[in-house]
Amino acid sequence: MNELEELLSKLGTELDKPLPQVEVPTVEGEGLSEDQMVRVTVSGGQVSDIAIDPRSLRKSSVELADDLKEAMNAALVAHADALMVAMQADATDPSTLNTDLDAIAGEASRSLTEYLDLMTQMMESTAAKEG
Known part of the structure; x- marks a missing residue:
């Protein structure tokens, strides 16, 4: 077998191998409402904690919902940013x-x-x- 055939054989063998499993790192992101009375933590892509200051319960349901939405969106952005940083650190x-x-x-x-x-x-x- 000449060198070209060997090289093509090696290439074929490499292409037949399964791709390595990519592990997604577990990271955490935290978001706060504007008044910092609602805090949401996202870990591993899921909400892992919600903390509501008791004073927030005096707000209307619409205001509290807005605070929760704001904190949730901030936590998701922080989680995505942390995930990007972690994956770039592991990248070739x-x-x-x-x-x-x-x-x-x-x-x-x-x-x-x-x-x-x-x-x-x-x-x-x-x-x-x-x-």
Whole structure:
């Protein structure tokens, strides 16, 4: 088996492997209402805590609902931001990936050049024999 066939075989083997499981980090985000009397915590994508200052219970149901909505939205944004930061920290460094891809491209180019050189030699040898 020549180098090109080996390289193609290795590539086929790599493509047949299942993709690695991506773990989503568990992060937490917290949001407050404007008056800071309602606090919502989101952890792992779910609401894990809601704290309402007893003084908020004097508000109308509409005002309390608005405070809850505001705190919930702020917690979701904080959770999404924390998740993005955590996932970027675990991400592959693009410069490393680029270096690896350059190495693979270089190896493929060398193998292809060798293969083409061998093919050219075989064709020249056949042409010389046929005369």
